[in-house]
Amino acid sequence: MTEHACTARIAWTGNRGTGTSAYKAYDRTWQVETPGKPVVLCSNDPLLGGDSGLHNPEDMLLSALSACHMLWYLHLASVAGIVVTGYEDCPEGIGETAPDGAGQFVRATLRPVITLAPGMDAARADSIHAEIHKYCFIARSVRFPVTCEADYRVADQ
Numbered sequence: 001m002t003e004h005a006c007t008a009r010i011a012w013t014g015n016r017g018t019g020t021s022a023y024k025a026y027d028r029t030w031q032v033e034t035p036g037k038p039v040v041l042c043s044n045d046p047l048l049g050g051d052s053g054l055h056n057p058e059d060m061l062l063s064a065l066s067a068c069h070m071l072w073y074l075h076l077a078s079v080a081g082i083v084v085t086g087y088e089d090c091p092e093g094i095g096e097t098a099p100d101g102a103g104q105f106v107r108a109t110l111r112p113v114i115t116l117a118p119g120m121d122a123a124r125a126d127s128i129h130a131e132i133h134k135y136c137f138i139a140r141s142v143r144f145p146v147t148c149e150a151d152y153r154v155a156d157q
Helices: 057-080 122-127
Strands: 009-012 029-033 040-043 084-089 092-097 103-110 112-116 146-148 151-154
Touching: 040 057, 057 084, 057 092, 057 103, 057 112, 057 146, 112 122, 122 151
Parallel strands: 103 146, 112 151
Antiparallel strands: 009 029, 029 040, 084 112, 092 103
């Protein structure tokens, strides 16, 4: 095994001047800073008082899971000789919240729409998804089930 490090800086930006002096005295906003990359402005889930116009941790986890799956899919498709010309996903994560406020994801479903070049074997293209969880860093790191319901299109010639 080879280890590698990922780094980021998370900086709370929600101090309105009195810090956390009262529950409603501060904003649930922060920014994600990764060296050499644009800053991502974030907030809490709107159900918990966050700004619905900003990314929240749940959005980012689900997006990371979907993006990791996509990147491995494209890699494995290329190796298998499957030509993909388009890939879009609208994943859905289902969470649950306990009475004390503790929450967790219980499952996620990826729903990629994959466009294949004419003449590609859709059954072989679909079988690639089963291989991805052997490799995807994010999927291998979460403790909830992740399923994939892919749809395939053929590119116009």
